[in-house]
Amino acid sequence: MTRSVRICLLPGDGIGPEITREAVKVLRAIGERRGVEFDFREALLGGVAIDETGSPLPPKTLAEAHAADAVLLAAIGGPKWDTTDPAKPRPEQGLLGIRKELGLYANLRPVRIFAPLVGASSLKPEALEGVDMLIVRELTGGLYFGARGREADALGAATGGGAGRRAYDTLDYREYEIERIARTAFEAARGRRSKVHSVDKANVLESSRLWREVVHEVARDYADVELIDQLVDNTAMQLVRRPAQFDVIVTENMFGDILSDEASMLTGSLGMLASASLGDGTALYEPSHGSAPDIAGLGVANPLAMLLSVEMMLRHSLGMQEASDALSDAIARTLDDGYRTRDIADENTDAALLVGTVEMGDLVVARL
Ligand code: NAD
Numbered sequence: 001m002t003r004s005v006r007i008c009l010l011p012g013d014g015i016g017p018e019i020t021r022e023a024v025k026v027l028r029a030i031g032e033r034r035g036v037e038f039d040f041r042e043a044l045l046g047g048v049a050i051d052e053t054g055s056p057l058p059p060k061t062l063a064e065a066h067a068a069d070a071v072l073l074a075a076i077g078g079p080k081w082d083t084t085d086p087a088k089p090r091p092e093q094g095l096l097g098i099r100k101e102l103g104l105y106a107n108l109r110p111v112r113i114f115a116p117l118v119g120a121s122s123l124k125p126e127a128l129e130g131v132d133m134l135i136v137r138e139l140t141g142g143l144y145f146g147a148r149g150r151e152a153d154a155l156g157a158a159t160g161g162g163a164g165r166r167a168y169d170t171l172d173y174r175e176y177e178i179e180r181i182a183r184t185a186f187e188a189a190r191g192r193r194s195k196v197h198s199v200d201k202a203n204v205l206e207s208s209r210l211w212r213e214v215v216h217e218v219a220r221d222y223a224d225v226e227l228i229d230q231l232v233d234n235t236a237m238q239l240v241r242r243p244a245q246f247d248v249i250v251t252e253n254m255f256g257d258i259l260s261d262e263a264s265m266l267t268g269s270l271g272m273l274a275s276a277s278l279g280d281g282t283a284l285y286e287p288s289h290g291s292a293p294d295i296a297g298l299g300v301a302n303p304l305a306m307l308l309s310v311e312m313m314l315r316h317s318l319g320m321q322e323a324s325d326a327l328s329d330a331i332a333r334t335l336d337d338g339y340r341t342r343d344i345a346d347e348n349t350d351a352a353l354l355v356g357t358v359e360m361g362d363l364v365v366a367r368l
Helices: 016-034 047-053 059-067 092-099 117-120 154-158 175-190 206-219 232-241 251-268 304-316 322-337 357-368
Strands: 002-011 036-042 070-075 106-112 132-138 148-152 163-169 195-200 227-229 250-251 276-278 284-287
Touching: 002 016, 002 047, 016 036, 016 070, 016 163, 016 304, 016 322, 016 357, 036 284, 047 092, 059 092, 070 092, 070 304, 106 117, 106 175, 106 251, 117 322, 132 251, 154 250, 163 304, 175 206, 175 250, 195 206, 195 251, 206 227, 227 232, 232 250, 232 251, 250 251, 276 304, 304 322, 304 357, 322 357
Parallel strands: 002 036, 002 070, 070 284, 132 250, 195 227, 195 250
Antiparallel strands: 106 132, 106 276, 148 163, 276 284
């Protein structure tokens, strides 16, 4: 009997639709080989949703997401919708909103080095040896969701200290938010090298001192996992100095946002980084890169981060471990065979092996 799996597709903006087509192509090929029928339901998110409905996260999209077995999101945003006017809708609100509405509190970003791409990194190959880490970022708390505002700065204006405007954001964490993300990290570490770096700024921030306390309380249930506290500024440095020391890194929302982008550069391309956002219900999978408006529509976008997100989806949400391994292997072999999109090519790349988005998808399918 054919099993049916419902996937909510959110192609979004920029290169989003192009890389989504490759994900669909690959999933159809996997489904044919394994007797699984993928029921794709496309919905609007981000800039395209603002254009069509006025909202970056229309209610229909949310309903589709809730009803699906998993959500596959490409990317949202672009200069067309950039605005600093707080009254205007912004694409990012769609992304933050769907994460919040689905209760996705854990963002998992694996950073691994594909041997043939070592040259694409700006670090020396010897610094990259053994790099295989998982960044677990808290997604629903911290500065991005805390109280914020603007007000007239009576004091500043009165003392001649500025134009008289003031803005503030609040870094706010609750115990349960820290506890559940810590558990996600410790559980993940058990399936890996059993080491967790908990990253904070406990020498300055009160929210970080609570973070550290709670992480240590949770650690008592995971005596088999080594826990190391590290200050965020030190982590930023260690990631480029000795990245192989890390197995699992767990950190709050904004630190995780910044550190995961830094870690992504170890691989040499944002086009190679997948992510999973997990909560208690439907999970969401998306590449770590943005909508790359500079190359949208040119057919040159690297679809591999999207396909690696599909790989995570097969594993974490659909229970299709074998298919996930087969996809991972097909991607690795495509790279071993020398094929590159522009962003991961270097001076040694054979011009005949330089391919576009669609060809890269075809090459992976052929190796499934
Ligand atoms: P970006 O990731 O879109 O692009 C950064 C650089 O990497 C660009 O030069 C781009 O061409 C390149 N790049 C990214 N993905 C690529 C791929 N798959 N293949 C080849 N090259 C790729 O980041 P940005 O330029 O800072 O942001 C562009 C837009 O994307 C902004 O509107 C931003 O808000 C949005 N954004 C969205 C997400 C998301 O959807 N999760 C994340 C980050 C940024």
